[in-house]
Amino acid sequence: MDIELLTNILFAMVRTGTPLLLVALGELVCEKSGVLNLGQEGMMLMGAVVGFIAALTTGNLMLGVMMGIMAGMAMACLFGVLAIQLRANQVATGLALTIFGAGLSAYIGTDYVGQGLSGFQPFIVPLLSDIPVLGKVLFSQDALVYLSFIICIVLWLFFKFSRPGLMIKAIGESPYSATAVGLPVIPARWIALLFGGAMAGMGGAYLSLAYTPLWAEGMTAGRGWIGLALVVFASWKVERVLLGAWLFGLASIMHLVLQGMGASISSNLLATLPYLATIVVLVLLSSNQSRSRMLAPMSLGKPYHPAG
Amino acid sequence: MRIAIERRPYDSNLMKYLSPVLAIVLTLISGGLIFMIQGQDPWAGLYTFFILPVSDSYGWSELGVKAAPVLLCAMGLSVCYRANIWNIGAEGQLLMGALIGSWAALSWMDSSSSWVLPAVLACGAIGGLLWALIPAVLKNHFNTNEILTSIMLNYIALNLLLLAVHGPLKDPHGFNFPESALFTDAVTLPIIMEGTRLHLGLILGLFAVATLWVVMARTFLGFQLKVIGLDASAGHFAGYQQRRLVYFSLLLCGALAGLAGISEVTGPIGQLVPSVSPGYGYAAIIVAFLGRLHPVGILLASLLMALVYMGGEMGQIDLGLPLALGSLFQGMLLFYLLACDFLISYRLRIQPSVKPMAFPDTSTGVSQ
Numbered sequence: 001m002d003i004e005l006l007t008n009i010l011f012a013m014v015r016t017g018t019p020l021l022l023v024a025l026g027e028l029v030c031e032k033s034g035v036l037n038l039g040q041e042g043m044m045l046m047g048a049v050v051g052f053i054a055a056l057t058t059g060n061l062m063l064g065v066m067m068g069i070m071a072g073m074a075m076a077c078l079f080g081v082l083a084i085q086l087r088a089n090q091v092a093t094g095l096a097l098t099i100f101g102a103g104l105s106a107y108i109g110t111d112y113v114g115q116g117l118s119g120f121q122p123f124i125v126p127l128l129s130d131i132p133v134l135g136k137v138l139f140s141q142d143a144l145v146y147l148s149f150i151i152c153i154v155l156w157l158f159f160k161f162s163r164p165g166l167m168i169k170a171i172g173e174s175p176y177s178a179t180a181v182g183l184p185v186i187p188a189r190w191i192a193l194l195f196g197g198a199m200a201g202m203g204g205a206y207l208s209l210a211y212t213p214l215w216a217e218g219m220t221a222g223r224g225w226i227g228l229a230l231v232v233f234a235s236w237k238v239e240r241v242l243l244g245a246w247l248f249g250l251a252s253i254m255h256l257v258l259q260g261m262g263a264s265i266s267s268n269l270l271a272t273l274p275y276l277a278t279i280v281v282l283v284l285l286s287s288n289q290s291r292s293r294m295l296a297p298m299s300l301g302k303p304y305h306p307a308g
Numbered sequence: 309m310r311i312a313i314e315r316r317p318y319d320s321n322l323m324k325y326l327s328p329v330l331a332i333v334l335t336l337i338s339g340g341l342i343f344m345i346q347g348q349d350p351w352a353g354l355y356t357f358f359i360l361p362v363s364d365s366y367g368w369s370e371l372g373v374k375a376a377p378v379l380l381c382a383m384g385l386s387v388c389y390r391a392n393i394w395n396i397g398a399e400g401q402l403l404m405g406a407l408i409g410s411w412a413a414l415s416w417m418d419s420s421s422s423w424v425l426p427a428v429l430a431c432g433a434i435g436g437l438l439w440a441l442i443p444a445v446l447k448n449h450f451n452t453n454e455i456l457t458s459i460m461l462n463y464i465a466l467n468l469l470l471l472a473v474h475g476p477l478k479d480p481h482g483f484n485f486p487e488s489a490l491f492t493d494a495v496t497l498p499i500i501m502e503g504t505r506l507h508l509g510l511i512l513g514l515f516a517v518a519t520l521w522v523v524m525a526r527t528f529l530g531f532q533l534k535v536i537g538l539d540a541s542a543g544h545f546a547g548y549q550q551r552r553l554v555y556f557s558l559l560l561c562g563a564l565a566g567l568a569g570i571s572e573v574t575g576p577i578g579q580l581v582p583s584v585s586p587g588y589g590y591a592a593i594i595v596a597f598l599g600r601l602h603p604v605g606i607l608l609a610s611l612l613m614a615l616v617y618m619g620g621e622m623g624q625i626d627l628g629l630p631l632a633l634g635s636l637f638q639g640m641l642l643f644y645l646l647a648c649d650f651l652i653s654y655r656l657r658i659q660p661s662v663k664p665m666a667f668p669d670t671s672t673g674v675s676q
Contacts (some may be wrong), residue, residue, distance in 0.1 A: 041376060078643065086650040091394055091455065092597065096646055098641030106632030217632070222463045229456050268471035275460040275467075281445070282457060287450040294611065 003133065009250075009257055010137040017147050017249025019044075019203040020210060021219075023227035024234070024241045025148075026199025031231055032159070035190035036301035038094025039079055040200050041224030042101020046071040047204025049109040049200045065144065065205045070202020073136040075101055076193050085188055087303040098224070119213030120144060144206050152201075154240040167224055168192055172297035175304045185304055200224065222275065225272050229278045232285060235295045249273040251277045310661055328598050328605070330651075331644035357619035358634075368503035372672075373576055374614035377402065377512035377585070380568035381592030382610055384561030386601040390524065391557045392537040395444060398459025398565045399589025400465035401436040405477070405566025406573045407469050407477075408435025410488055410580035412575075414477060424494050429570055436566015437559050439465060448551045454558070462589070473582055475603050478647040483667040490581035497575040500536055509571030516564055521603040524598055533557060565589060568623070586617070587635070594642045596603045613638070634676045 023040050030037050037043075050071035055064025079097050082088040120142035129139040138149075159165040167189055171178045175185045203223070225231050226248060234240035250257075255270045336354060356359030361367050379396040388395040408589030409620055410430025416424050442461060448454040470486070479489040497507040524530035537542035543550060568588065569589025573580050592615050598612070 036486075062586050082643070082646050086647060088646045088650065089415070093646055095396065095593060096642040099594065100643050102634030103637070105631060107630050107636040110630035110632055172323075222459070225456060225459050229460075232456075248515035253578075266471055266475065268467045269475065272464045274465045275463045278460050279442075279452075283446055283450045284450050286452045 011248045017246040021245035022203035024230040026196035030196035033260035034299035039097025042098040043072040043075040044204035044224045045105040047201030048208040049105040051205030052208035068205025069198045069201045072197040076197025121151035162296045327648040330648045336645040361618035375610045376509040377568035379610040382595035383516045384564035385596040388557045391533040394455045399463035401466040401562040401565035403567035404439040405432040405436035405569030406584045409570030417492040417495045432570020433563040433566045436562040438564025440558045495673045517603040618675035
């Protein structure tokens with residue numbers, strides 16, 4: 001394999017991994033606060049369709065991304081009302097959010113299927129992009145990819161060094177102790193949840209505005225679910241989410257890699273790879289029961305009942 | 309004045325059964341509003357969606373045709389959910405049933421033996437069962453969460469199905485369309501009512517309803533499943549073999565979903581196509597919850613879901629509404645149901661506002 005092919009593969013890996021990275025980072029924050037939102041797929045779909053429609057009608061891509069983020073947050077609000085305020089089962093609510101998001105996005109996107117727009121163009125960072133291999137892979141991407149790098153760094157610093165970061169972790173571990181020391185459990189969970197919605201919406205908008213600039217029903221193709229698995233894979237650590245998202249990006253573009261090596265395998269078979277990889281990774285990580293229990297936030301998925 | 313939320317001393321049985329009804333009413337109201345936004349007369353819209361499809365006897369028979377696969381999947385899922393096993397994989401299990409069953413059907417369809425059709429159905433059930441075996445083994449022996457594995461297997465199953473209809477199972481005389489050859493009569497489900505498309509699949513579904521009703525309500529097995537669903541550690545202390553119960557519920561669901569898949573391809577479709585299921589396996593999740601995991605409730609809910617599918621098509625043909633309106637109604641139904649379920653354990657009470665509080669307020673009141 002020559003160096004140019006390798007560069008192209010790594011470039012595609014980062015691009016393909018970006019929507020996974022965005023959605024997984026959002027869900028990471030959400031889960032750190034103890035809220036398990038299985039509705040990522042639905043929020044992504046809404047982000048994708050709303051972002052696409054907004055960008056197509058106004059011609060402004062950034063506005064499209066903003067609207068996608070808003071759509072994801074609106075969906076997260078629905079989840080919050082049911083799962084945080086009304087203390088519904090988080091698993092069932094998340095599933096409902098995904099099913100609802102799939103239906104609603106298909107409904108409002110009906111008239112936009114098959115239309116195209118010119119999506120985000122690469123922004124070549126001066127100087128840095130001249131570095132061999134890495135210059136193309138990391139510094140010749142579009143604006144949203146750079147944004148994903150920045151969010152990664154900010155979140156890492158947030159959980160490592162900041163007081164609110166510690167607060168969210170404490171709330172996720174034990175909401176009742178957190179209440180006892182005066183931390184605002186419900187508001188913090190809302191903020192974490194809304195951040196998750198915004199990130200999922202942005203991940204969806206990345207798909208419909210940059211990755212493949214069009215709208216198609218169910219175009220996220222399970223990326224929201226893979227994002228959920230990525231959080232487990234990353235043991236709830238920001239830097240590992242980045243690594244995991246790119247690895248899964250690589251798994252998704254294996255057909256490029258194999259074509260490069262001259263192998264011919266059915267594209268349908270290769271399309272199963274990211275899903276298969278998800279299962280394998282989950283099995284490897286969960287087979288050690290005590291370890292997986294140690295890593296997950298203690299109160300993950302459990303409704304919080306303030307004062308009885 | 310303030311509206312206080314307070315926990316009921318006991319869960320309300322009335323609300324448990326009223327909540328699905330309330331959810332349906334709320335969905336209908338929202339549906340009316342959506343029709344208005346679309347510039348339609350809401351009454352005419354609702355009529356087209358929910359009455360017109362069943363305004364003649366053929367419509368009723370089609371309701372049975374559409375309900376059959378949803379019913380089979382939802383019955384299987386209800387057993388899993390009773391045992392607190394979150395199987396989301398009915399869709400993939402259905403597709404694998406259709407795939408393996410079709411493979412058997414295509415291999416044996418020139419035989420004239422009367423055993424061919426039962427064998428094909430069995431292959432379908434086994435296909436679904438084997439697909440459900442994967443999350444069961446992973447859950448039991450590797451402690452892997454079944455939600456993510458079963459949903460990943462849905463995507464894998466769809467790709468395997470596509471692989472098959474584009475490759476090994478493609479009709480050699482089919483002008484390169486991604487479809488299998490048409491099944492012969494030997495491997496086609498018998499029609500149970502002349503002049504309709506009602507097929508044996510519905511009978512299988514009703515049989516599942518009756519059998520599982522007895523199993524869940526009257527046998528020790530059903531009791532064990534409910535116990536581990538309510539409190540896994542209680543089941544553990546009682547000495548129940550949890551792994552066996554996990555296997556039972558997941559494999560049963562897989563077999564029923566597989567049966568649903570093979571009934572679709574050997575019934576109304578008549579060949580293996582890429583679009584075997586318009587999301588029956590996902591709709592079945594809604595049906596299982598809407599039917600309160602009870603066989604009779606699930607039967608009624610699956611008929612409603614079938615009506616939503618038919619209404620979606622009718623709305624597209626008659627009013628030019630997007631087909632996806634049906635999926636939107638499905639999603640709303642589940643959302644409203646979860647919201648209304650809040651009223652099972654909690655109640656709202658309107659209190660006069662000026663009354664001073666003598667005791668610390670243990671309710672979780674929100675002032676309005």
